[in-house]
Amino acid sequence: MRSRGGYKPRLGVRLISTVLVGGVLLTGCTSAATEGPEDERSSPASTAPPKPVSLELSVEEGAKDVEPGLPVTVSATDGKVTEASLIGKHGTVVEGQLAEDGSGWESAEPLGYGKTYTLAATAEGANGKPETKTSTFTTATPAQQISVWTNVDDGQQVGVGMPIIFTFSGPVPDRKAAEKALRIETDPETEGAFHWFSDESVTWRPKEYWQAGTTVTVDAAIYGRHLGDGVYGSEDNFAKLTVGDKVVTVADGETYQMTVFVNDKEVKKLPISLGKPSTTTPNGTYTVMSEHNGYTMDSSTYGVPVESGGGYRLWVEYAVRLSNSGIFYHSAPWSVAQQGNTHTSHGCINLSPENAAWLMEISQPGDVVTVKNAGEQTLEPTDGWSVWQMSWEEWIAGDA
Structure with a gap:
């Protein structure tokens, strides 16, 4: 270990000085540390050992009724994910994407209803030691499935007053869960909100008229999402719109x-x-x-x-x-x-x-x-x- 200024400490060494006072020989001892400059008297700096990696899986071992529409993820702290896989009971491989910086992995396609999967991941910490975790879980089996359609078509040009209407094939027990699955993305950013006219119909509109030229992405990502009381979405619905002249x-x-x-x-x-x-x-x-x-x-x-x-x-x-x-x-x-x-x-x-x-x-x-x-x-x-x-x-x- 090297201390500041390149000084190498000499432990246990003392220097003896001899002084003649009034014909009497006196001896004394002093620490060698008193002879050096102040910075050489400081303690050597210490370096903490590298931390082991912390690996987390988004689904616990043995979990049941997992929503197939939500992504399965892996995350690493103080290290990088080196490999991950999500495989169905009968060998079906689920596509996934590893983050460029190695901080995590995420599934890239929805899972099936009532299926069993095994998630396995390995990460390596700064200390060079790997850690591996696995989790076997089962996705939900719906009591009922419902679909959704909208009043817009992909590629359509619309007017500045256009509302986005989502109509479900059956009642939605959990409206908040449904709203989380219905994504409205706009460029430029536009303030808006949902309004429920019934348990089967919800509409999103901007606070003010749309700005001409706005692009609107409507993603009714309800497949695999629990909408309350055992009701799940059967399929997604997608459309990208452009707002025309006012x-x-x-x-x-x-x-x-x-x-x-x-x-x-x-x-x-x-x-x-x-x-x-x-x-x-x-x-x-x-x-x-x-x-x-x-x-x-x-x-x-x-x-x-x-x-x-x-x-x-x-x-x-x-x-x-x-x-x-x-x-x-x-x-x-x-x-x-x-x-x-x-x-x-x-x-x-x-x-x-x-x-x-x-x-x-x-x-x-x-x-x-x-x-x-x-x-x-x-x-x-x-x-x-x-x-x-x-x-x-x-x-x-x-x-x-």
Whole structure:
């Protein structure tokens, strides 16, 4: 061991000095340490021995009802993972990924339901000594499996008002567990929240309208996830979206005009005819749900028989759905003379064929349509994708 300044300590050595005082020979002893500089009198520095590696497995030996949808992991402290494997009872090898810095390993694919696996890992510490751990465990067997689908498609372009709706094939007992499995990633970062309308339907929307150009990744990663009371997800659902231009229209019942804004700039005014006094158009903010080239408007779809006095069955060339209750904006060549001065529809927004075609051309699902001054009715937030009928405070109150 080397001390500071290269000094090598000489233990147990003493120097004898001789002094003659008044003819008397005196002898004395002194430590050699007193002769050197101060730094040479200090104790040699000590070095702690290297620590052994600490190896941890995310699943304990003998564990049961492990969620197949969660990754199985290995982590090392004061050392590096050198190898790891996850193998099924019958020899099936589960793919995994070792961290570049050796700090851990993670499975890269979901496990099967009701299966037995063995996790084995080896790590080496700074002291050069390896440590190996194994764990044999069993995954859960569901009492019931449910699926989920969304209102968006992979690669779709949507409008700035688009909500992300998750519909399950059965009731979800644990809403918090479901929310953890439903991942919404945005670029740029966007504040938003879930709202449960029922045990089978939850919707995520941003606090404000989406910013044009935002990319949204929707990953309903429910496979292998416990959703409460023995209910597990049967498969995942994925979509990546892009938010297009901000297209917002305002239909005003007092002016008989629909004003179209693109990226906050007014681009056109369109003459319209809204619902007549007996069938007024509900006031509120709608979200475009679907677009149709050729559509049959049928009153029986919302409870009014075609044969009744208020019934109808009409084919239109251009139609855009705004609600589940049958509110559309659509081409109405029979009411062009009334568009801009009289409300004559059964509740829809009537446009000329040319104007309906133009608006549908620049539109997409998720665009926002606001109706005002149209009568006494108010749009319900549960009617279609009308999530903007709720304040942010009302919205977050429905989060799990």
